[in-house]
Structures are given as structure tokens and as C-alpha cells.
Amino acid sequence: MAPPEIMQELDDQELMIQYQNGDHRAFEVLYKRHEAKVYSYLKKRLPHSDNVEEVFQNAFLKVHKSRHNYNPKFLFVQWLYVIARSELLDFCKKKKVVHIEYIEMASEDTSVDGELELKDYKNLSEKEKELLSLKFISDLDYSEISEALNISQSNARKIFSRALKKVKEALIKGES
Template sequence: MLEEQTLLEDLKQTETQTRAFETLVNTYKERLYWHIRGIVLNHDDADDVLQNTFIKVYRNITNFKGESKLYSWMYRIATNESLSFLKSKSKKMGVSNVELQETLLNNLESDVYFEGNEIQLKLQKAIATLPEKQKLVFNMKYFQEMKYEEISEILETSVGALKASYHLASKKIETYIKEN
């Protein structure tokens, strides 16, 4: 992709780096925010993780080899930052990951930035019961409408494994919604 190549070159040149990074942030901040928000659930936490993600991207852009799309590389960073954030938060609170998810879901109902209705809240609760990988795959496929090939590049796993994870996640969510 020519535009991405030009952007990468500009990001690696001292004289064009600032402008190129602004372009990068403006191009990807919303998509990355919603990806992160789907993992951490809380608006303020998502903002913090997004900021950390862009700091990491900025610091490491010169090491980016172009073996994947820039977008996929940033999503991978955002995913890892989100998961590290949750792990750190559960440790600080002295609770398990499951207990943290329950707390985040309970807080979601009172979150002024959550505009969902009862059905969307039930869907979020169902998603929270999934194992981490299934949760990531489901969010990326269902909410962000990403192709399996893109998800495969980000999560560094096969398309077949992703399809299986998505299928299992969908069945578990369906069962959860029927039973609750």
C-alpha cells in the first residue's frame, strides 16, 4: 500500500515525523479506541491504554520492519497493552481476572459513556464469560467487522483456529443469553 509506505517513511524521518505521527493518530485512534474499549470495558481505562499504545508505537516505529501491515502491528500493540493493563489492574485490586471482569461489567451499567440498552449489556456480560482469546476474536469479528485474515495477522494465529474460536464464542454467547 503506497500511502502506508509513504507514512512509514515520513515516520522514520526526523523532519517529517511529527506531522506523520499526527496523521497516524488521527487515522487510527477511533478504531484502536473501540478495540481497546472492547477489552477493558471502561472509557477512562481505554483512553489510558490508547495513549500508552501510541507512546509504544512512537517509540518503536523505527523498529517496524513492515512484515505486517502497520495497522495490524498497532492492533497487536493495543491488544497486548490492554491485556497487560487488565492483569496489572487485577493485581493492584487483589482480585482474580474473573472478579475484575465482573466489577467492570457492573460498572458498565453506570458508565455515562456506555450507550447500550439492556440487550447490549447482556451481550457484554456474555462476552465477559469467554476465555481471553475467544473474547478477542469475537470482538474483532463481530463489532469491528474485521476479516479473519486481518485478525490472523494481529493475533498471529491461523484463520482456521480463528474460525473455530469465533464459532465456539458465538455458541457460548447464544447459550448465555438464552439462560440469563
């Protein structure tokens, strides 16, 4: 177990490893680090609902219960937002929330892999893969992506544009 003063300095992946090894203080640090952003993410998608708190708590409860399934090779924030989005969709289905945004979210294929094969990703950098995943799978906007990846919003947009161009080129090559 890391000393308390060191916990704040660990990155999210290292904190999750600590948490998987039984250090519950690591979860407290992760919760404090991400609670405002996750709450804001959910509030934007449930603007007229009094149930944001319920969905928010369920998301962090699922992080707790699923902690042993987390793979530190992947960004914790990406995993967290996938869980939050999943809880949001579950809530919408359970409560039969009918709102155009939720219908679109539920009906769209949330897996980029649904359309692209693994070979289509080979030309992408790790940062491009992470960004596409945060944008399409976690449904984050550019401000949230820039915070998650610690880059500027304009840089996030450039990386996104470059990654999409590479994917389109891979798809075009695959068709011919």
C-alpha cells in the same frame, strides 16, 4: 519529507517509513487515521473502565517508541492492534482486572504459530494470512478486519472460512 498535501494520500506503511525517517507529521496522520477505531476496540474490551484513555495513550506512545522496530513488509494496522492488545493485557494484569473476557484473552495462545508450523501456512494467500493474523493475534472482529483490509464484511468472512479450511486440511495431512 513529503509535502503536507501528499501525506494524506500515503498508505500506512509509507507513512511509517516517513515517520521512521524523522517526519513527525506522518505520525499525526496515522494517529488521526486510526484513533477512533483503536479507541473503539479498547472501549469494547474495557466497557466498565474509566482507564480506556490511559490504555489508548499508552498504545500510541508505544507505537512512537517502537517505530524503528516496525517492518513495512507487514500491515501497520496489524502491528498497531497487536500493540493495543498488548497494552490492554498489561493494564489488566497491572490493575488485577478480573473479567472473564480478559482471563480468556490472557490465557489463550495469541500466536497461531503456537499450534501450526510454518509449512501449514504455505497454501494460504497473503490476504488469508493477514486476515487470520488480524482475527487471532489482533483479536479484531469482522467489521474491524473489513476496514483494515478494505474489503466487505461478507468477503472477510468468506476469506476467513476458506483460510481455516486450508489450515485444517494441512493439519489433517500432517497427522496422517
